[in-house]
Amino acid sequence: RIVYVNGRYVPYAEASVHIDDRGFQFADGVYEVCEVRDGRIIDEPRHFARLKRSLDELKMAAPMNEACLSVVLTEVLHRNRVRSGLVYLQVTRGVARREFFFPADDVPPTLVVTARSVDPLKGESVAAEGIRVVTVPENRWERVDIKTTGLLPNVLAKMQAKAAGAREAWFVDRDGFITEGGSSNAWIISEEDVLITRPAESGILRGVTRTTLIDLARKEGLKVEERAFTVTEAKVAKEAFITSATTIVTPVIELDSAAIGGGKPGPLVKRLRSGFHAIAAWRSI
Ligand code: PLP
Incomplete structure (x- = not known):
């Protein structure tokens, strides 16, 4: 190597x-x-x-x-x-x-x-099952918009997730709104099939995968709302998922032991995941 x-x-x-x-x-x-x-x-x-x-x-x-x-x-x-x-x-x-x-x-x-x-098949098998997520209090500094190597709060949050049998932790601010994951952006889908994710200007890293997915979703005629959402709203969402360069688009099937979408990956997240590489490959030329 x-x-x-x-x-x-x-x-x-x-x-x-x-x-x-x-x-x-x-x-x-x-x-x-x-x-x-x-x-x-x-x-x-x-x-x-x-x-x-x-x-x-x-x-x-x-x-x-x-x-x-x-x-x-x-x-x-x-x-x-x-x-x-x-x-x-x-x-x-x-x-x-x-x-x-x-x-x-x-x-x-x-x-x-x-x-x-x-191995790309590894990610596919995780995505086919979906992942569990736990919430943790937002305790990071205010400049999370900068992608720094100061990741100790993220490490501790992800360890807490692992101890609870989950794969990701979602930080929650003082007002009960989810900011983002320890190493991913957080999304939910409403009953009306609207994709909801927190605005990049407020307490999150502007994920590259997030930006590309917003493009993709809008091209496919889906509605994307950039707004903060609460833990309560996420628990009753139709579908939920994370995005990052390492996980692409991966469904969330459980948040703090509440099943999302009946505890199974939903159709819209599956469609977004499979659509991602077509547009990303095209974009990278
Ligand atoms: N948010 C945090 C805190 C991250 O660490 C990451 C990626 O590592 C992301 C979001 C997703 O960013 P990207 O899609 O550019 O990988």
């Missing part, structure tokens, strides 16, 4: 970053995870746009331009013979003696890129 670290392609076992890397010291870093399908990166431009936004919000320098970054991602995929799976990239503010203030401008950012194959 080969990974990219700061200008070099190295064997996984030999790859390392410095102990004074600000990613390690302060979680002063941002990342992207892209789905790879038939050897192509799905929605690369949207991932690059979000990466740029994350970097800009944190006043962090880009490690290289987008054309070069695209070459590195593709090279890592090729060297690992990944046709179907994930490519991960992380940028940190670089290596400097531990000090809260940003280092001098001449400190280069750290760039790490890894890739791995994932």
Whole structure:
């Protein structure tokens, strides 16, 4: 297995970053995870746009331009013979003696890129069954719109889900509204087949899969409402699902032990999942 670290392609076992890397010291870093399908990166431009936004919000320098970054991602995929799976990239503010203030401008950012194959059938079997979700109090910082590596609250939420036999946790704000999942966006479908998901401007990460699915749904003539929804509303929803680059569109069949859609994946989520790759492949050309 080969990974990219700061200008070099190295064997996984030999790859390392410095102990004074600000990613390690302060979680002063941002990342992207892209789905790879038939050897192509799905929605690369949207991932690059979000990466740029994350970097800009944190006043962090880009490690290289987008054309070069695209070459590195593709090279890592090729060297690992990944046709179907994930490519991960992380940028940190670089290596400097531990000090809260940003280092001098001449400190280069750290760039790490890894890739791995994932059997697409695995996701299909999870989606065929649907997943359980538990709710947890929203306890993250206010800048969840930035895709930072500071993911400890997400890790703890997902551990809580796992302990309860669930696959994802949905954060709930103080007013009882669901924000998003530990590593996914949250959606429900109303009795009238309206897709409902929280606005990207309010307390969530703007998921690339979320954006692409909104496009797809509207093209198919479905109504999408970007508004906050409560736990109570979700429990009586016709269908529910999550989106992310790793899960695509995966049905939720249970929320805090309340069955959704009779505890089985519903027809609309199935249709959206199967429609996703057609549009995503087209978009990535
Ligand atoms: N929300 C959070 C907190 C995430 O970590 C992720 C993905 O990891 C998402 C949403 C979904 O984003 P995307 O569709 O770009 O993978």
